[in-house]
Amino acid sequence: MRDTMRDITGYSPHLIINRLHRSRLDPNRERGNAAQHNAMAELSYDTYHDTIQTAQNKVQATGRPGIHFDIHGYTAHNIDNWLELGYNLQGEQLNEGDLNPLD
Numbered sequence: 001m002r003d004t005m006r007d008i009t010g011y012s013p014h015l016i017i018n019r020l021h022r023s024r025l026d027p028n029r030e031r032g033n034a035a036q037h038n039a040m041a042e043l044s045y046d047t048y049h050d051t052i053q054t055a056q057n058k059v060q061a062t063g064r065p066g067i068h069f070d071i072h073g074y075t076a077h078n079i080d081n082w083l084e085l086g087y088n089l090q091g092e093q094l095n096e097g098d099l100n101p102l103d
Contacts (some may be wrong), residue, residue: 001071012054018048037072 004010018027025041026034027048037043052068059066 001069014058016048016051016055018044020044022072028072 002013002015018025020041024036025044025048027045028034031042031045035045050064056066058069
């Protein structure tokens, strides 16, 4: 995906990977729960999220738009080959029907 985006846009996106198994660290949860209050896992959590923030700051510094993809497995649908896109929107917002894609 990264190579394809570079080929199409001419820009190479940041790539940040958590290589710890989700039974050790789930970086999509709150810190304490994500790291199970394990000091090494908490350090990994902080490093992971700090790296994401650094990449976001670099993109924002360009003054150009950017997009953040959070790609990971989802075991509830592992046999269906689902792809879920997160937009950080609540269900109520989606149901209102008045979202402006330019916001």
